[in-house]
Amino acid sequence: MKSSIADFAVISPRTLAEALASLRQTPPPVPLAGGTDIMVLLNAGQLEPGVYLNLYSVPELRRPIEVSAGVRDAGTWGAGGADPPGEVRLSALTTYADVRRHAEVRRLLPMLPLAAREIGAVQIQSRATWAGNIANASPAADGVPPLMAYDATVELSSAAGVRQVALSEFYSGYKQTARRPDELITGIRIPVPAPGSIDYFRKVGTRKFQAISKVLLAGLVELGGSREIRKIRLVFASVMPFTYRARKTESVLEGRRLEPGAVSLAVETLRTELKPIDDIRSTARYRLKVACNLLEEFLGTTMGC
Amino acid sequence: MAAAGAGRVSAEAGEAPEALGPGPVPCALSVNGREVRIEIEPRVTLLRALRHYSDYTGPKEICDRGACGGCTVLLDGKPVASCMMLALDAQGRPITTVEGLARDGKLHPVQEAFKTCDAYQCGYCTPGMLLSTVALLKENPAPSLDEIKRGLEGNLCRCAAYNHIFDAVQMAAKKMSASPAK
Numbered sequence A: 001m002k003s004s005i006a007d008f009a010v011i012s013p014r015t016l017a018e019a020l021a022s023l024r025q026t027p028p029p030v031p032l033a034g035g036t037d038i039m040v041l042l043n044a045g046q047l048e049p050g051v052y053l054n055l056y057s058v059p060e061l062r063r064p065i066e067v068s069a070g071v072r073d074a075g076t077w078g079a080g081g082a083d084p085p086g087e088v089r090l091s092a093l094t095t096y097a098d099v100r101r102h103a104e105v106r107r108l109l110p111m112l113p114l115a116a117r118e119i120g121a122v123q124i125q126s127r128a129t130w131a132g133n134i135a136n137a138s139p140a141a142d143g144v145p146p147l148m149a150y151d152a153t154v155e156l157s158s159a160a161g162v163r164q165v166a167l168s169e170f171y172s173g174y175k176q177t178a179r180r181p182d183e184l185i186t187g188i189r190i191p192v193p194a195p196g197s198i199d200y201f202r203k204v205g206t207r208k209f210q211a212i213s214k215v216l217l218a219g220l221v222e223l224g225g226s227r228e229i230r231k232i233r234l235v236f237a238s239v240m241p242f243t244y245r246a247r248k249t250e251s252v253l254e255g256r257r258l259e260p261g262a263v264s265l266a267v268e269t270l271r272t273e274l275k276p277i278d279d280i281r282s283t284a285r286y287r288l289k290v291a292c293n294l295l296e297e298f299l300g301t302t303m304g305c
Numbered sequence B: 001m002a003a004a005g006a007g008r009v010s011a012e013a014g015e016a017p018e019a020l021g022p023g024p025v026p027c028a029l030s031v032n033g034r035e036v037r038i039e040i041e042p043r044v045t046l047l048r049a050l051r052h053y054s055d056y057t058g059p060k061e062i063c064d065r066g067a068c069g070g071c072t073v074l075l076d077g078k079p080v081a082s083c084m085m086l087a088l089d090a091q092g093r094p095i096t097t098v099e100g101l102a103r104d105g106k107l108h109p110v111q112e113a114f115k116t117c118d119a120y121q122c123g124y125c126t127p128g129m130l131l132s133t134v135a136l137l138k139e140n141p142a143p144s145l146d147e148i149k150r151g152l153e154g155n156l157c158r159c160a161a162y163n164h165i166f167d168a169v170q171m172a173a174k175k176m177s178a179s180p181a182k
């Protein structure tokens, strides 16, 4: 530990109400979940001195993953039998390891375990949380794009109450989020995609594993009976200053039949829509090229399905 | 399936508890089945608490940023980087360090296999490798070579003894499934 911080205090609340009451203090304490972002700064002596709020001590924040029933749709699920799964809820302290071990989540939301296994290694995955990945707001966060592609909602709680914010509305700039300092992310709600939806997840880094993303695409597409694109989500990490949903390219594709013309139109649109960042990990030029290649690969393989 | 009660958070008022620190506070850890009572500043990591505030020098401090696996311990049976968490956070949860693997003077089968296969050179990564292997074999008693590589991907060996290490893991898996542990 090279830490030079002398001034580091911790609040360990026993209940959610205590945690939320603590966040009303000025300045509000900083939430500490798995610590895999915060402790890197602590050990490097770069952490802001102050009071930290230990979330692990709060049982309500450790609730297991919940899968709840959706509305029955006789057309796709048949009349009899059980209700189809409708929503998955992760709690504030759900880790990547929790998701990798959860058979139902693996089946319903296959991009989540794919992202989870590429984040750090097992030692990080046992502690690091999805909510911490969201709140940390790194443009290179690998857990956020698949959640955003699945239309996840962030549940924000404060002493004043609970509100739901679409993850796709959560970021407004580099490290700018919709979370107020008195709020905690208490849950992440993910609607189960329509049956037959096709997903795509690819992380491009310097190495195959244990590398921070240079470009990542999480995509989800719902095709109609005549191969028309009913709904598509294209979410990029590491390309823009925050996790970015390419809405312009999505809207060019929605309603169109998936055929080679649509693919080249989409790639052209994406090329003008993205304004990639240039940083130590990669150049804007490389990122734009690879982002377009990933989109082409996603739509190309989907066409072949 | 019943609705999951998602999103219901009780808004009843709570009192903010006192902050601990920055000065030393008591901390009780359960290491290899023994209770360890120390006084530490809240900023102290689990790794530092083990190495410097008690005598568990098995976990190694190498990168100190969660990337090398030298400080791996098992917390609730799961491998974690002990440099990446506060010691206070580990209270009340069982911690296993490499010192806890041998029983009654007898090496753990994973340790035996590492010895037999000469699965180290300088030995610095070995405690972390052993603990990650124990955790891997508990979850997956017969891993493929690829699964072994995946399971140990968070443990770096700068001597590059990887081939011997992978041999040792396979040998341990065979031995342990032949005579399952209690």
Ligand SMILES: Cc1cc2nc3c(=O)[nH]c(=O)nc-3n(C[C@H](O)[C@H](O)[C@H](O)COP(=O)(O)OP(=O)(O)OC[C@H]3O[C@@H](n4cnc5c(N)ncnc54)[C@H](O)[C@@H]3O)c2cc1C
Binding pocket: A030, A031, A032, A033, A034, A035, A036, A037, A038, A039, A040, A055, A092, A118, A119, A120, A121, A124, A127, A128, A129, A130, A131, A132, A133, A134, A135, A136, A140, A141, A142, A143, A179, A183, A184, A185, A186, A210, A211, A212, A213, B065, B066, B067, B084
């Ligand atoms: C070796 C290593 C490798 C890594 N590899 C990757 C990788 O490949 N991809 C990747 O995306 N990330 C990676 N990370 C970063 C990190 O593991 C993730 O961002 C992780 O999801 C953070 O979660 P945490 O619970 O550890 O967050 P913490 O460090 O506890 O917190 C992170 C931030 O979120 C805030 N926060 C946490 N929980 C809440 C909450 N419930 N409500 C409000 N705010 C909250 C904290 O205040 C802090 O600002 C790596 C880290 C390490 C050390």
